[in-house]
Amino acid sequence: MNKIDMTESVPPTIRDFLEAGQWKHALFTTYALSLSYFESEVLRPLIQAGCDDIWLVADAQGYRASLLERRSMRVGQEYRLVPVGLPNGVFHPKCIYLSSPEQDVLLIGSGNLTFGGHGRNAEVFEALTPENHATAFQDYADFLLGLGTRSDIQTGLTGWIDEFAARAEQASRRGTDDSSTPPIRLLHPLEAPISDQLVDAVSIRGACEELKIISPYFDPNGFAVQNLAERTDAQKTIVAVTSPQGSPFPFADAASWKKPVTPKAPVLSGQKFVHAKWIELTTADGTVLLTGSVNATRKALTTTDNVELGVLRLMNERISFLDWTESDAPSFDADTQMPSGLGSSEIVFARFDQRDTRILKGSLLSLQETEGSWTYRLTQADGASVAGDVTVKDNGSFEVFNENLDGFAELPALQIALKRDDREARGWVHNDLLLSIGSRRRLTAGALSRLMRRDGTDDDIQALLDYLSVQADKHLRIFNLPVASDDGEDAPKDTDEQTVSVLIDDLAPMPDLDNIEGFKNPAGSAGQDHFETAMLRLRRMLLGHGRKIAVSRADNADAVVAEDEENDERQRSNDDDAYRLGLKEFERSLDQMIKDAEDRPDALKGLLVIQLEVGMWMRLHRLDDLDSAREFLGRWFVNATKRGLAGEDNLSALTQHIFTSAAILAAFADPYSETTQLVALHDALERFCSGIVDEPNALESLVHDPKTGFASTLLPELDEDALEAALKSILSTRTRRRQLEDALRLAERGDDIPSDWEIFGTPLGQSLHAKLIKPNWNKQIKRAIPNYTACSHCWCAYPIQELNQFQSQRIGHCIQCKKFSLDIEP
Known part of the structure; x- marks a missing residue:
């Protein structure tokens, strides 16, 4: 990243940060949204610098408003615009996360992605880098992951959550914190209200002497301010006066509180609309400062209804970054209440399939029932359209196949409308293929x-x-x-x-x-x-x-x-x-x-x-990284063999890799558990072949030469005969399926069943053996129904642990009827 001097009297602009590095990935979150601002002032420098993975995530209200900008030529083709909806609140964080192989920067503040939010208004943004704020980057990763786990938060696409959380966590791991001050933390209300977290932070830093608040919005009765002042036991509360014409804070009513509120004016340059959010608490041991998206309202500060994000600074000195002057209390001018939550409104996120533009996939964000038949219409800004019927699932997802869609895939400014009776939902359409061209x-x-x-x-x-x-x-x-x-x-x-x-x-x-x-x-x-x-x-x-x-x-x-x-x-x-x-x-x-x-x-x-x-x-x-390669090879082998892909095909690369990988993994086998590992490998090969493995075909498929592929690098001591010997050792070991089949055959004949077989080596296997040797074993044990993953006696579904045992050991033990089901199908 190019050096940005944070000490100059004129602070850097958002544009300065956009132009400061060769960013590869960019994530923007916002409540209000102006596509004309984003495309003219934000998107252009990113693309010019080579950034081709750009995500814009907006509240449902901002997303709906953007649909009026029909001449936007870039949405869905050069960047993704994803809506987020909540039942009783708003998606309100204002963040910019810029990432490249060399550098990451995280901007968290109060400004929306609009002309006002990035310049015309008085806003506050914190610029964080992993070199000095590693803990904050981990907090940001946790915040994103928290979004994905809240069941009441609806979003058109979730891939961005894990991707940017992984980047933030990676940045945190390579970074550190400034040792001269306590680490900066991020606060969000995904699990607990912001006010609760602020009270906890202040309570361990001595008595609260003064509470100062700047906010563009307040409750009509000042509830959130009063609540925070009382819970922190602030001896003095100051609320900012940002306009002489009036204030949304009820100073007259607050005069009757136990501890009156003092009006003061923060010293800010220019005559701008003050949209900054600032909560500063002076304590006996220092200063606690919260900036970001959190307004001084009940919804934002004292509930978990909204999604907010703030930067918390814990300073060991009693300092303030702002000067304040005396001010008279202005007249009360109540806020216009903004919509909160999806309510009865519905919106759509849709995208063409990356590999087949005749397929359109999407999600309907709604608090109402969505399952059933709808009609759709794709419309381009110039009026061209294509329509049809679509079935929407109960989770809001849908998929359309239409030969006529192919001609629309590359058109800009494309929108979709879903209709059903008197309901209509609209949204932008994305082209995943074009978004990947960069x-x-x-x-x-x-x-x-x-x-x-x-x-x-x-x-x-x-x-x-x-x-x-x-x-x-x-x-x-x-x-x-x-x-x-x-x-x-x-x-x-x-x-x-x-x-x-x-x-x-x-x-x-x-x-x-x-x-x-x-x-x-x-x-x-x-x-x-x-x-x-x-x-x-x-x-x-x-x-x-x-x-x-x-x-x-x-x-x-x-x-x-x-x-x-x-x-x-x-x-x-x-x-x-x-x-x-x-x-x-x-x-x-x-x-x-x-x-x-x-x-x-x-x-x-x-x-x-x-x-x-x-x-x-x-x-x-x-x-x-040999250790990582060995681990990866084992994971890949298990995943590839479980699909039964051998079939009747001629020799293919997959078949070669399966048998060669098995031989390599066998060569790695631990002498103390070699038999168990060979049995597991043979089991996997049977799954791949959907039956008994034909040894001549397996040996023909084996890439014998260890220098071709990866064997010689993993095990340099291998000779030309080692892989064939390893594969033969696998195939000469009886699989779990074969052992269970033999055990049932012996039980049916009344013969002794050896207890030292590998299948009986686990506690579950020992319990099975104890049942098999009893006279009435056939009342407790039976062959499992083919391709059935529940108890074959009482048909109760296996809990996750028992299901894993059934799939890995082929022994199903029902916790309801206590009986065994044995999977002996190839």
């Missing part, structure tokens, strides 16, 4: 060339992960082609590493991928698409890697030399690097793609391969 532009020919040469910079790696996070499904055929070791022409000249052979002739041209800078088919060429060829060679690099160290700086300095960074106060961790390079965001996107592809087996296979090959290469050869 990241794709960075994957250039030069970036791919450097990656294929193993000279990729950090920026190149970020660009690749960004691209694959939105376009992975365009390359499924490449990533599901089988692999084999090869000493061909692509072998690195400076290493003795082998590379991976994937035949280019196996690929058909895919002209729809001809959209990346630097890769074009020659005019009139019907041959192989050049970008596909580049991606194929990139995959060879992922699996045949080599040992070249990536370059991370513009001067081509070595990225993995800690000695070069001795001037840094703190070295980056592997987690920091993974976050900075975008690995976590890439994997979140892949997880969602995999979830969306559950009913498309071919797509699912390719996505799982991409997830493994990119994830392992990053951990082993960019982050140099």
Whole structure:
């Protein structure tokens, strides 16, 4: 971030912070909203600096008002606008969170995202950075996560919550607090009223001598001010007079309180509308100051109805940042009461599917029943429209498939209206594909060339992960082609590493991928698409890697030399690097793609391969983190095998990776629990094959050469026969399913059932064995109903712990009827 001098007499503007860094991610939260201001004054400098992940989150009232700005050409295409609705309050925090790989800054204040809130009004903003305010960043992460857990808060999209919470937490972890003062904290009313938290903060700092309040809004009877003054036992209360024409605070009524209120005027420059919120308490031991979005009203200060955010400073000195002058009490001028809560109003958030613009998804925010048939109409500012019927679920979500939608996907200023009887809800429509274009532009020919040469910079790696996070499904055929070791022409000249052979002739041209800078088919060429060829060679690099160290700086300095960074106060961790390079965001996107592809087996296979090959290469050869790679391989194996994707297919990359990963994991097996681990691996392979594993086919699928893939890096001591031996050891170990099947067969014949089988090694297994050897065992134990995850005796659903045991150990034990159900289906 460019240096901003906070000590100058003229404080920095919002624009100064927007232009102070090469921000990659930006989150704005607001109550009132002006799209014309945002697009002209805020969006432009962010985009010019290369920021392509911009989120604007607004209260339902501000979102509704923005729908009148029909000529907004950028909403839904260059930034996301997400509404938030509450039943009895408003979404009121005014925050700006700017993040880049090098720097984060958090602005929390009183100003809305409007011309007035960012300049014309008298506002207060606190600028926080993790270098001095690490605790505040953790508080901000907790605040965002709290939004996601409040069941009464409705929002059109929730992905931004986890994403920016993760960034704030990461910033907090690498930061620190200023040791000269108590750490700055953030207060919000998601769990307890702000007033309760203020009272707690003041109570441990001695008697409250003076309470000073600046607020543009008050209760007509001054309830919140009186409540706070009495609970803190303030000896003197001062309420700001910001206009001689009148005040929304009832000074005349407050004169009869036990401790009268004194009017004073804060010294502020200019004749601006004072929209700042300021609560200052002077105590025997120092000063407590709260700024931010919290008005001096009952709703904002003493309830949990609103969503607010304030900055709390605990100072060890009795100081004030403002000067105050004497003032007469002005006449009472009651506030106009603003809407609070969704009420009977309804709004919509909608977006085109990232990969198929004939699909429109969305959410209806409403306090009324939403389930049933509605009509929808998409309308562009110039009048073009498309309409149809849609079914809305009871949670407000809906999905439309219409061939005619494709022609509207790229139109700007697109809005949707949902109608049902006399009800109508409106909202903006977003294009997820266009919103992702910014990241794709960075994957250039030069970036791919450097990656294929193993000279990729950090920026190149970020660009690749960004691209694959939105376009992975365009390359499924490449990533599901089988692999084999090869000493061909692509072998690195400076290493003795082998590379991976994937035949280019196996690929058909895919002209729809001809959209990346630097890769074009020659005019009139019907041959192989050049970008596909580049991606194929990139995959060879992922699996045949080599040992070249990536370059991370513009001067081509070595990225993995800690000695070069001795001037840094703190070295980056592997987690920091993974976050900075975008690995976590890439994997979140892949997880969602995999979830969306559950009913498309071919797509699912390719996505799982991409997830493994990119994830392992990053951990082993960019982050140099063997422990993380081993853990990731185990998680991926469990997730990939549970889907039964082997089927009757010919050899594919997924099948190869499944059996090779099993062999690698077996080679890692702990000698003290080797049998248990081998049984678990064999169980997983049976699930993958939907039945007994055919050993010849399994061995044929195994990538025997440990230098092809990841085995030799994880276990350098492996020889060429080690993986085959490990896989054979798995397949020679009886699975849990087979052990249970054999146990039932022995019980039916009245034969002895050995108690030392692995399946009986747990307390649950021991209890099962005790039942099996009794004469009337068949009244307590039965085969589970296939694909049924409840008790097969009394049909009661298993609680979560028992369900996990049933799915992992194949033994269901009902806490209702105390009987056992055994899953012996492949």
